[in-house]
Amino acid sequence: MVREWDPRTASSAEIESLLDTVNAAFAADLPADPQWQNSSLREYLAEVMPGERRISWIAQEEPTDGTPGRIIGHIHVLLLGDIGVIDVLVHPEERRRGLGRKLLAKAARRTYQEGFSLIGVEVIGDTPALHFFEALGFAREYVETRSVLRLATVDWVTLEEMARGISSGYRLEFYPGGPPDEMLDAYARAKAEIRDIDDGDLDLRPSSYDPQRLRDSLGCLHRRGMKPYIVLAVHERTGEVAGLTEVVVPAQHPTRADQYDTIVVQDHRGYGIDRAMKARMLFELRAAEPDLAEVQTWNAQANEPMLKVNAELGFRAERDWCEYGVNVAELVHRLDATGVTTP
Numbered sequence: 001m002v003r004e005w006d007p008r009t010a011s012s013a014e015i016e017s018l019l020d021t022v023n024a025a026f027a028a029d030l031p032a033d034p035q036w037q038n039s040s041l042r043e044y045l046a047e048v049m050p051g052e053r054r055i056s057w058i059a060q061e062e063p064t065d066g067t068p069g070r071i072i073g074h075i076h077v078l079l080l081g082d083i084g085v086i087d088v089l090v091h092p093e094e095r096r097r098g099l100g101r102k103l104l105a106k107a108a109r110r111t112y113q114e115g116f117s118l119i120g121v122e123v124i125g126d127t128p129a130l131h132f133f134e135a136l137g138f139a140r141e142y143v144e145t146r147s148v149l150r151l152a153t154v155d156w157v158t159l160e161e162m163a164r165g166i167s168s169g170y171r172l173e174f175y176p177g178g179p180p181d182e183m184l185d186a187y188a189r190a191k192a193e194i195r196d197i198d199d200g201d202l203d204l205r206p207s208s209y210d211p212q213r214l215r216d217s218l219g220c221l222h223r224r225g226m227k228p229y230i231v232l233a234v235h236e237r238t239g240e241v242a243g244l245t246e247v248v249v250p251a252q253h254p255t256r257a258d259q260y261d262t263i264v265v266q267d268h269r270g271y272g273i274d275r276a277m278k279a280r281m282l283f284e285l286r287a288a289e290p291d292l293a294e295v296q297t298w299n300a301q302a303n304e305p306m307l308k309v310n311a312e313l314g315f316r317a318e319r320d321w322c323e324y325g326v327n328v329a330e331l332v333h334r335l336d337a338t339g340v341t342t343p
Helices: 012-029 041-046 099-113 129-135 156-163 181-194 211-223 273-288 304-313 328-337
Strands: 002-005 053-060 071-080 083-090 118-124 139-150 170-176 226-235 241-250 256-264 294-300 316-327
Touching (some): 002 099, 012 071, 139 304, 156 304, 170 273
Antiparallel strands (some): 118 316
């Protein structure tokens, strides 16, 4: 049984059942990743940025003896800008039975009805999902590498030297929870540094480049149970933000943090800012998050300078993370032609 599903009104039992399937999928596809917890999971699934919408469906076993069946599949589509971004999972025990196609058909049809022309999806390298999406006509548009740093392996003495390795005329500032309001204009200008770079990324996780959207983004993160930490490099003479690095610690997997943007403004490159910011961040995380064991980050394979910095910090490349896209109308036609239809 596949039906539209709203995490805001879902029962606690449904949230727990979905969590079981999430963790079963992780165990099969990403066995080294931490298991997720039911901490702010409902909010994680429900909260979105202003102007965005998320529509979800679940696949659920038939009830037995009056007991609701377990959730064995889930898909949502996030409608933002001119693209629908999907995320689909099927319990490993239920794969290769057509359930993924049924879920995708629901999301594709709704995306088409909403007037969107493109669907994008992130696909984890070396998993069955690669063949699943390629067989349905999705084209690989962008590849980045996920790297993981295990804090237990960090050389903290060397890291301290890196944190102090910034040139004179700059200072580092640390902001748990996000930068103060008076810094948001300068912060937004620094983030706009990468706005116009065309590297083939489908922009499935768009950044915020203006102060109000940054406020909204930070508010959304907090509502989803995801605590942001920011380190800024400030140019002392002008007070401008010369660089920034962002890490988020999710309540759903608090032992592994997610590295977001690291940016150095063009005019301030070559002064050791990127390495110093990221090293300082690790010291702050160690103090603020005693349960944290790992940090994961994603980098374009062509971004050799940042890959080099990450390697010096102790990050180790783990696997590819691929972005795929497909024309919605073509996908709907293809699914209909193979007998997967939606009412």
